[in-house]
Amino acid sequence: MKKYYILLLLIYSGIASSQNDCFFENDQPSLFFHKTETVAINIAKYICQNNIETRGQNSQLNTNLIDYLNLLKITANVETQELKNTGIDVSSLLDSFINNFNSSNRTKWPSFSINNFLGKYILSIDYNTEESVSFIESDDDKCLTTDAYGVSCSDVLEDFVYAFNLYKTLILKKEASKAVENSKFNTEQWREYFTSTRSQTPFELTINSKLYRDTITSKHFVPPPPLQVIFLHPNLMMEYVNKADDGNQFKQSLAIEWVGVNMWNSKIPFGASIMTSYSDRSGVRDVGHGLLFHFNNKYSIGVTDHDGETGFSISVDILKIFQSAQSKKSWFEKFNKENQND
Amino acid sequence: MARKILIIIHGMGNHTEESFLNEFLTASNKALNRYRKYENTKFEDKVKVIPIAYDFIFEKIREEFRESAEPINKFLEIHPQIFASDSLIKKSINLQNYFGKNNFINTHVLDVLLYLTNVGEWVRSEVANKIAKAIEDNHKNSSINILCHSLGSAVLHDTLSKLMVNDAPDDVASLDPNVIKFNSIWTFSNVSKLMSSYSNQPHPYMSIVKPGDYGCTRFFFNIRHELDPFTRPKMFDPMISDNWVVPYVFNNRFISLITSKISQKNTHSLGGYIEDPEVSIPFFQFMFNFKETKKNIKSGNDKFKTYDDEYLKIQEKYKQIDEFSDLKDFLKLIKEFGETLFESEKEES
Numbered sequence: 152m153k154k155y156y157i158l159l160l161l162i163y164s165g166i167a168s169s170q171n172d173c174f175f176e177n178d179q180p181s182l183f184f185h186k187t188e189t190v191a192i193n194i195a196k197y198i199c200q201n202n203i204e205t206r207g208q209n210s211q212l213n214t215n216l217i218d219y220l221n222l223l224k225i226t227a228n229v230e231t232q233e234l235k236n237t238g239i240d241v242s243s244l245l246d247s248f249i250n251n252f253n254s255s256n257r258t259k260w261p262s263f264s265i266n267n268f269l270g271k272y273i274l275s276i277d278y279n280t281e282e283s284v285s286f287i288e289s290d291d292d293k294c295l296t297t298d299a300y301g302v303s304c305s306d307v308l309e310d311f312v313y314a315f316n317l318y319k320t321l322i323l324k325k326e327a328s329k330a331v332e333n334s335k336f337n338t339e340q341w342r343e344y345f346t347s348t349r350s351q352t353p354f355e356l357t358i359n360s361k362l363y364r365d366t367i368t369s370k371h372f373v374p375p376p377p378l379q380v381i382f383l384h385p386n387l388m389m390e391y392v393n394k395a396d397d398g399n400q401f402k403q404s405l406a407i408e409w410v411g412v413n414m415w416n417s418k419i420p421f422g423a424s425i426m427t428s429y430s431d432r433s434g435v436r437d438v439g440h441g442l443l444f445h446f447n448n449k450y451s452i453g454v455t456d457h458d459g460e461t462g463f464s465i466s467v468d469i470l471k472i473f474q475s476a477q478s479k480k481s482w483f484e485k486f487n488k489e490n491q492n493d
Numbered sequence: 494m495a496r497k498i499l500i501i502i503h504g505m506g507n508h509t510e511e512s513f514l515n516e517f518l519t520a521s522n523k524a525l526n527r528y529r530k531y532e533n534t535k536f537e538d539k540v541k542v543i544p545i546a547y548d549f550i551f552e553k554i555r556e557e558f559r560e561s562a563e564p565i566n567k568f569l570e571i572h573p574q575i576f577a578s579d580s581l582i583k584k585s586i587n588l589q590n591y592f593g594k595n596n597f598i599n600t601h602v603l604d605v606l607l608y609l610t611n612v613g614e615w616v617r618s619e620v621a622n623k624i625a626k627a628i629e630d631n632h633k634n635s636s637i638n639i640l641c642h643s644l645g646s647a648v649l650h651d652t653l654s655k656l657m658v659n660d661a662p663d664d665v666a667s668l669d670p671n672v673i674k675f676n677s678i679w680t681f682s683n684v685s686k687l688m689s690s691y692s693n694q695p696h697p698y699m700s701i702v703k704p705g706d707y708g709c710t711r712f713f714f715n716i717r718h719e720l721d722p723f724t725r726p727k728m729f730d731p732m733i734s735d736n737w738v739v740p741y742v743f744n745n746r747f748i749s750l751i752t753s754k755i756s757q758k759n760t761h762s763l764g765g766y767i768e769d770p771e772v773s774i775p776f777f778q779f780m781f782n783f784k785e786t787k788k789n790i791k792s793g794n795d796k797f798k799t800y801d802d803e804y805l806k807i808q809e810k811y812k813q814i815d816e817f818s819d820l821k822d823f824l825k826l827i828k829e830f831g832e833t834l835f836e837s838e839k840e841e842s
Binding site for chain 1: 550553554557558560561564565568569572574575581582585586588589592607609610611612613614615617618619621622625626628629632633634635636654655656658659661662664665666667668669671672673674676677693694695705706711712741742745746748775778779782783784
């Protein structure tokens with residue numbers, strides 16, 4: 152016991168100096184369990200400041216930490232003595248808590264919880280569900296009449312749960328922050344895949360999903376596929392055919408990409424597909440077959456054969472390089488008008 | 494005392510965080526204010542509610558469909574001779590154009606279809622990010638609860654199945670289930686079992702999304718209405734014999750609530766579920782220690798208006814739904830359900 156008093160002294164005096172990542176502001180101090188709260192907060196800081204690995208085997212935890220956790224149990228036991236007078240005994244739950252750290256299994260960091268489950272209060276500790284303590288609603292008022300509390304037992308226990316669980320609050324923060332960071336990166340990749348790369352038609356979305364099905368059913372989150380399969384994809388292009396009649400050489404055309412791929416996420420995004428171009432012009436055949444190349448997920452350049460006459464296509468997006476939005480709009484309107492007049 | 498945290502996740506249809514929060518709080522407060530002691534109490538003062546929305550992803554995809562189809566359509570209007578109307582390309586363009594339109598099928602049926610594609614992983618990743626953010630922002634609070642509705646139950650299940658692991662590579666999002674345990678999960682109109690049969694995501698009886706020592710939550714509440722058609726095919730209804738959880742947990746940490754009262758024609762509506770006293774009372778008890786006298790509970794419950802004559806009509810309509818042979822039947826059901834609701838609204842107006 153003497154050992155624990157020394158530890159208590161150490162822990163009260165603050166185990167280590169403050170570190171920004173391990174800063175803890177207790178903006179909601181416990182009403183009834185000050186000592187439990189203080190020990191819990193200092194354990195939280197100790198784990199954080201010593202960078203103790205929380206994913207692993209219990210055997211990897213250092214003896215100081217085990218001692219501090221024991222101290223938390225003892226302090227909580229002392230501070231909950233008064234509750235015993237109302238018939239609520241948490242000592243077996245505290246035993247379960249510390250026994251959890253004395254095994255060599257994977258480290259579990261249990262929290263206490265108090266809930267009103269269909270009119271029955273259940274105080275329990277994680278990973279030892281069957282050890283829970285329960286009491287009926289009418290017993291909740293027993294703490295109201297005691298000098299120590301003066302509020303309902305469920306309120307007292309909520310306060311206890313809050314104070315005790317603070318021991319792992321910085322572990323929770325660390326776990327969650329890392330998950331936020333990793334999921335943010337993955338989410339941004341998916342967002343980019345669907346919104347900043349070449350658009351996918353419903354057909355393409357179905358095909359790309361089928362091809363990625365095995366990967367996506369992985370038990371972990373996965374990034375988007377590195378390749379976009381192109382299939383039956385319509386594109387509006389501007390196509391130049393030199394041998395077409397005057398005034399019909401540079402015209403809007405519809406390119407259908409039959410099949411192709413786009414490496415959307417490579418250092419220099421690049422793709423290619425087999426395409427057929429359709430336009431309405433005199434002097435050459437309306438239909439031309441050829442290849443379409445994609446760059447940077449935005450720009451496309453194609454070459455087609457119209458019965459021996461070569462056509463060159465550029466995607467409308469390329470115009471963005473040369474034209475302002477307004478001039479592009481008027482340019483489009485002009486072309487649409489011309490096409491309607493044809 | 495610390496307020497419990499409640500993360501809420503919507504189902505099919507048009508939702509934003511704000512609209513879903515409003516829908517949820519309107520129903521919760523309507524139910525809560527029926528009881529004398531809570532006449533002037535707001536649910537949000539008792540519980541911190543954090544809405545999570547993912548519908549913007551489906552909307553973004555539909556917008557992409559629409560925006561890329563629009564100029565093509567214009568071109569084809571000017572040059573109709575290019576493709577025959579029954580050609581595969583024309584059909585593909587028409588489909589893309591149709592999906593871009595704002596109607597019930599697209600805002601509901603298409604959500605389900607899109608979730609089954611690669612878009613689903615974007616949704617899961619987004620929801621995982623928001624759940625992790627909610628924990629990070631509330632790391633001093635160990636009572637984090639999640640409520641989900643309809644498609645949201647599949648989204649939540651699949652997200653937690655991937656998130657609550659301790660063997661993920663270092664750069665992949667994960668939360669160690671030995672560190673983090675949710676306090677409770679409330680699923681309304683749970684379609685996770687149905688969706689998992691098409692999405693190849695883990696079967697909900699085999700995943701970590703369950704109560705108890707081997708699950709990621711302490712308590713699990715599954716709520717369905719007898720006449721909610723969406724819960725009937727491949728119903729999420731674990732039995733003790735399914736070995737989903739150990740018998741102690743099944744009996745003490747899991748509740749399956751089946752409601753039957755009809756307060757609105759849309760038996761799938763989250764509001765209708767929450768307003769039912771059979772749901773609202775255990776929900777309030779659990780979330781903020783709701784206490785009221787028996788007399789006041791009775792008079793509060795009496796304020797819950799039901800339309801019993803509607804029961805037989807709806808029962809007749811949906812009694813034939815038991816098991817679907819394929820996804821097409823399920824999507825047809827969503828469409829028919831939507832049409833029925835629109836017809837009812839028209840009749841009423």
